[in-house]
Amino acid sequence: MSHILLITSSPRGDGSLSARFGTQIAEGVQARLGGTLTVRDLAANPVPHITPAYIHGRVTAPDARTPEQSDAVNFAQSLVEELKAADVIVLSSGMINFGLPSPLKAWFDHVTWPGVTFSYDGNGPKGLLTGKKVYLVTASGGVFAEGPYAPFDFQTNYLLHLLGFIGLTDVELVRVEGTVLGPDAEKAAVAGAEAAVQALLTKAA
Template identity: 75%
Template sequence: MTNILLVTSSPRGAESLSTRFATEIAEGLKVRLGGTLLTRDLAANPPPYIAQAYINGRVAAPEARTPEQINAVGLAQQLVEEVKAANVIVLGSGMINFGPSSQLKSWFDHITWPGVTFDYSEAGGPQGLLTGKKVYLVTAAGGVFSEGHYAPFDFQTGYLRHLLGFIGLTDIEIVRVEGTVFGPEAAKAAIAATEAQVRAVLEKAA
């Protein structure tokens, strides 16, 4: 059975293009593949910044955790379980100051967990443990980052691809919405280009 996890993270609410296209992909996949669809809206319910209760709590023996640590670790466990239960993850990210939103960063800070989602292998290098899943990553940005002068500054897509791969999510298909700040005509063309990408992704998945 296909279990789809849709993770949205833009703070721009209904105006968000990453949320719009990630949702279209997730819902389109559900129509085509069946199964379940769970949505984790990180903008509506942002995970807190990680703090000492989480950092110390996650390495403490469960029975030795303080109530504060139990809460902090419990949230991280829930977020990890959602990813583990999914075989398809659709992740929407809107660029904020050249990177992902703080809400999405905080989600990664909870799920990037030594011994749980990655480990250090015998060979010495880190090894991601969340393997065998497909990821559709929708990244939105006002500028153009797939090519040209700003390509070296795409800390959003590069960083997300790296973090996903670090925890074992290496099968990643990227859908971009970019170049939306150069006037209404450019925005229209950018959105049309993404709509075509979404159609292609769904046709391939069916």
């Protein structure tokens, strides 16, 4: 039995391709492995930006925190607990201005927490959320996996780095790319993602 956490973040609602394929993966993994599924829709319910209350609160002893600091730290802790509880994490992101949607960045700002999800020792940073499987779905209007725009991929590469930094290194990536490059390119991108998702689900069985 697995616990699956699906995180969606696109502001494009029902038109979101990253949410569509992320949901397909999460529901497909659940159908194959059984278990429970939690959905965190960061577009519908955005987490706030991090605040001084959070930054100061997390380096203040619990009994010395102001009420505002306690609320901020407890909220971040609840996001971390949700993440820790998952065996499988499905993260979906659609490119906005060459990067990730801002609510997803705000979520990472809460859960990337020294001493909690990563630590430093003599060998440098060490991710603490180990032993989890991650499926990452990234969508973009242009093509970034290769070609002239590859140097401007501040979405997929950044997400892979952030995930790895907190210990989430076992990542299967599905890209849905080139969807604004005409109807044929969009069709090919969607068909490619559909095939990639089916291949991953077969592996997950």
